[in-house]
Amino acid sequence: MEDGGGGSILESIGSEIIGVMSPVSICMFLVVLLVYSLTNTSASSAVRTAANLVYLESPTDTPAEKLEGALLNALVFVILIAFVTFVLVLLYYYRCTSFLKHYTRFSAFFVLSFMGGPIFLTIIQHFNIPVDSVTCFILLFNFSILGVLSVFSNGVPILIRQSYMVALGIVVAAWFTRLPEWTTWVLLVALALYDLVAVLAPGGPLKILVELASRREEELPALVYEARPTTNANISGSRGGSTLAGLLVAGMSQNDGSDHGVELQAVSASPRTNIGNYENEIASESGHMVINMDNDDEEEVEVVREDQEENSPLMAGNSRERSRSPMMYESTDNSSRRLNEVAVAEMMRPRRERDGDEMIEVMNGRGIKLGLGDFVFYSVLVGRAAMYDLMTVYACYLAIISGLGCTLILLAVCRHALPALPISIALGVIFYFLTRLLMEPFVVGTSSNLMMF
Amino acid sequence: MTVAAGIGYALLALGPSLSLFVAVISQKPFLILTVLSSTLLWLMSLIVLAGVWRAFLPFKTTPSSSAWLPYSILILSSVVFQEGLRVLFWRIYKKLEDILDAFADRVSKPRLFLTDKMQIALAGGMGHGVAHAVFFCLSLLTPAFGPATFYVEKCSQMPFFLVSSMIALAFVTIHTFSMVIAFNGYAEGNRVDQLIVPVVHLVAGMLTLVNLASGGCIIGIPLLYCMALFTLLHCGKMVWKRLADSQNR
Numbered sequence: 213m214e215d216g217g218g219g220s221i222l223e224s225i226g227s228e229i230i231g232v233m234s235p236v237s238i239c240m241f242l243v244v245l246l247v248y249s250l251t252n253t254s255a256s257s258a259v260r261t262a263a264n265l266v267y268l269e270s271p272t273d274t275p276a277e278k279l280e281g282a283l284l285n286a287l288v289f290v291i292l293i294a295f296v297t298f299v300l301v302l303l304y305y306y307r308c309t310s311f312l313k314h315y316t317r318f319s320a321f322f323v324l325s326f327m328g329g330p331i332f333l334t335i336i337q338h339f340n341i342p343v344d345s346v347t348c349f350i351l352l353f354n355f356s357i358l359g360v361l362s363v364f365s366n367g368v369p370i371l372i373r374q375s376y377m378v379a380l381g382i383v384v385a386a387w388f389t390r391l392p393e394w395t396t397w398v399l400l401v402a403l404a405l406y407d408l409v410a411v412l413a414p415g416g417p418l419k420i421l422v423e424l425a426s427r428r429e430e431e432l433p434a435l436v437y438e439a440r441p442t443t444n445a446n447i448s449g450s451r452g453g454s455t456l457a458g459l460l461v462a463g464m465s466q467n468d469g470s471d472h473g474v475e476l477q478a479v480s481a482s483p484r485t486n487i488g489n490y491e492n493e494i495a496s497e498s499g500h501m502v503i504n505m506d507n508d509d510e511e512e513v514e515v516v517r518e519d520q521e522e523n524s525p526l527m528a529g530n531s532r533e534r535s536r537s538p539m540m541y542e543s544t545d546n547s548s549r550r551l552n553e554v555a556v557a558e559m560m561r562p563r564r565e566r567d568g569d570e571m572i573e574v575m576n577g578r579g580i581k582l583g584l585g586d587f588v589f590y591s592v593l594v595g596r597a598a599m600y601d602l603m604t605v606y607a608c609y610l611a612i613i614s615g616l617g618c619t620l621i622l623l624a625v626c627r628h629a630l631p632a633l634p635i636s637i638a639l640g641v642i643f644y645f646l647t648r649l650l651m652e653p654f655v656v657g658t659s660s661n662l663m664m665f
Numbered sequence: 666m667t668v669a670a671g672i673g674y675a676l677l678a679l680g681p682s683l684s685l686f687v688a689v690i691s692q693k694p695f696l697i698l699t700v701l702s703s704t705l706l707w708l709m710s711l712i713v714l715a716g717v718w719r720a721f722l723p724f725k726t727t728p729s730s731s732a733w734l735p736y737s738i739l740i741l742s743s744v745v746f747q748e749g750l751r752v753l754f755w756r757i758y759k760k761l762e763d764i765l766d767a768f769a770d771r772v773s774k775p776r777l778f779l780t781d782k783m784q785i786a787l788a789g790g791m792g793h794g795v796a797h798a799v800f801f802c803l804s805l806l807t808p809a810f811g812p813a814t815f816y817v818e819k820c821s822q823m824p825f826f827l828v829s830s831m832i833a834l835a836f837v838t839i840h841t842f843s844m845v846i847a848f849n850g851y852a853e854g855n856r857v858d859q860l861i862v863p864v865v866h867l868v869a870g871m872l873t874l875v876n877l878a879s880g881g882c883i884i885g886i887p888l889l890y891c892m893a894l895f896t897l898l899h900c901g902k903m904v905w906k907r908l909a910d911s912q913n914r
Contacts, residue, residue: 222781230694603804654715659801665870
């Protein structure tokens with residue numbers, strides 16, 4: 213039966229982009245809520261973190277002093293992050309992968325319990341929720357342990373994993389919003405620039421990391437949000453439906469006779485998450501998906517290697533040293549460059565089924581992965597905008613989302629790892645200052661007189 | 666006036682949009698993207714307008730002189746600019762439609778249906794409406810979450826927030842559905858529809874000038890709702906006719 217037969221293309225276009233934008237929006241929204249409800253209660257005493265080692269901003273300083281101090285702070289922070297990233301590259305180069313994984317798990321636990329804990333406590337205090345400390349401790353402990361388990365294990369449902377990524381982003385962002393104002397803005401700009409350099413420049417640590425990972429064809433032990441699209445509503449039969457970027461469907465397949473059979477392991481069974489980003493419900497229950505490529509007539513079917521992928525090397529360091537993470541695009545190797553082109557052009561090839569050997573063609577199908585640091589810094593920007601006004605929140609939100617959209621489009625064009633921070637942060641900062649300086653007198657002036665257009 | 670009242674005011678202005686979003690727009694990812702880009706476009710239009718008018722604000726009006734003239738010029742210029750932007754939006758949409766149709770041909774799916782096009786227009790209009798509601802109403806609502814409320818002298822029958830939300834609701838309706846009318850008008854070359862939209866927008870904007878007078882909002886708001894109702898009915902009639910025509914064909 214035809215897939216999506218009679219259905220319009222409007223049903224499915226753009227679902228991957230929304231799959232990335234929704235968690236980002238949810239993260240930003242929750243951080244704004246947190247900021248709004250907790251700004252009054254949190255003490256304005258300066259917290260000395262890695263981000264203001266050099267200069268503690270106080271409201272009595274002159275703007276020049278503040279700017280200078282903020283620049284120094286940002287410089288120190290970026291240097292710290294670069295150093296940590298290089299250390300991680302070194303560790304990865306010497307194949308200390310299990311150490312990195314354990315470190316990531318430890319830092320996830322640390323963030324969720326020791327940084328999320330105070331936030332929970334503040335919420336409880338602020339809203340006078342009646343709960344005793346033993347219950348609280350047990351709940352927090354369970355929450356953190358589940359988070360640790362879900363970070364790298366593949367037995368945990370993807371929704372829980374995604375929720376924990378968002379939760380980690382929220383906790384770290386909420387802490388970052390405690391930084392003083394000038395430091396925050398300069399830090400954001402500095403980090404955007406660092407991200408640009410680290411991912412694109414030839415000597416950049418993240419670029420090296422990505423290349424190492426792709427050469428070794430394994431997944432980086434990093435905290436990354438995977439946006440896996442849900443299966444399409446019009447699933448026909450057991451073979452799965454079609455989405456825009458193609459179908460990846462894998463059904464069960466007994467592929468013994470094929471020479472080109474490549475065994476993909478279902479995402480839930482192994483740490484090698486790759487092509488299985490687009491998966492059918494049925495396929496995900498199956499232990500293995502076998503994709504058969506036929507190179508006969510359909511020239512567009514390509515070999516899909518299971519191990520080609522790139523992840524975002526967000527290093528889960530200490531929350532304050534959380535490094536940059538570029539947004540990566542999984543790319544296949546050279547032999548399937550055409551597949552990539554196809555994927556990139558977002559064409560959907562008609563799915564063919566061959567009755568004989570129950571082989572399903574593989575179309576492209578890549579989920580988009582966004583590093584956790586991007587979540588954090590987008591939310592920090594919006595959280596800082598929330599401390600001023602709701603108008604700036606909305607303007608910055610739109611700016612960030614459109615920057616993310618532009619980056620995704622560029623990703624589809626460039627097909628290699630791209631930094632997700634620069635465009636969004638640049639647009640966000642521009643829109644924040646434009647809104648704050650220009651729009652407010654205009655809009656508030658008219659609407660407080662009840663005149664609107 | 667407490668969180669409940671604050672949420673109430675926000676929902677008053679944005680409730681119908683929220684239900685429209687959940688029911689129609691969230692089903693199709695492309696429509697969500699359309700809403701976001703439309704909101705961005707109108708945000709940028711507001712920033713440009715604000716940039717232009719920044720030098721003249723705040724208006725120096727003494728109690729004796731009336732503030733009618735500068736405000737009416739402001740509203741007139743803003744409406745003209747926004748309507749011009751609507752034409753631009755239409756052009757962008759045409760290009761997008763061509764791209765989408767080409768894509769549909771490539772993947773052997775049917776081209777955009779009439780309902781699809783109308784849904785895109787609706788999403789675009791909703792972006793406009795939401796941008797208006799957020800910037801003109803929600804941004805002022807933050808004090809409403811606190812313990813007190815606020816009354817404006819010129820309209821002292823209701824709290825300021827309530828009046829603002831009601832006006833915002835009317836405008837959201839007008840914006841959402843006039844985009845559908847406008848797109849249909851441009852698509853069919855129907856002069857009447859093409860002209861009705863700017864006229865309605867201008868009249869609605871000018872109607873709010875009535876609020877400058879003391880007690881003006883008693884007249885202004887019902888008239889505004891008449892405009893909103895008119896837009897709704899006209900849009901409904903037009904859509905019905907168009908759908909009936911396309912089915913008969």
